[in-house]
Amino acid sequence: MPTYELTCRACGTRFERFLARLLRDEDKVCPSCGSTDVQQGVGGGFAVRPSSSGGGGGCVSHGGFS
Numbered sequence: 001m002p003t004y005e006l007t008c009r010a011c012g013t014r015f016e017r018f019l020a021r022l023l024r025d026e027d028k029v030c031p032s033c034g035s036t037d038v039q040q041g042v043g044g045g046f047a048v049r050p051s052s053s054g055g056g057g058g059c060v061s062h063g064g065f066s
């Protein structure tokens, strides 16, 4: 389920919406101050993720062990 991260530009409150559909304008309402001046997609937290280094060494212990 997509998560929409929103930031109220009026009071700076950050909140999230879990919607099984696209985000609509009626969803862009600040829960704190009720402002509709809400920005979607806060800087940071979307694209860059720390790549989990899985399998970088050579420790492949994957054999028949029964």
Ligand SMILES: [Zn+2]
Residues within 6 Å of the ligand: 008, 009, 010, 011, 012, 013, 030, 031, 032, 033, 034, 035
């Ligand atoms: Zn607000």
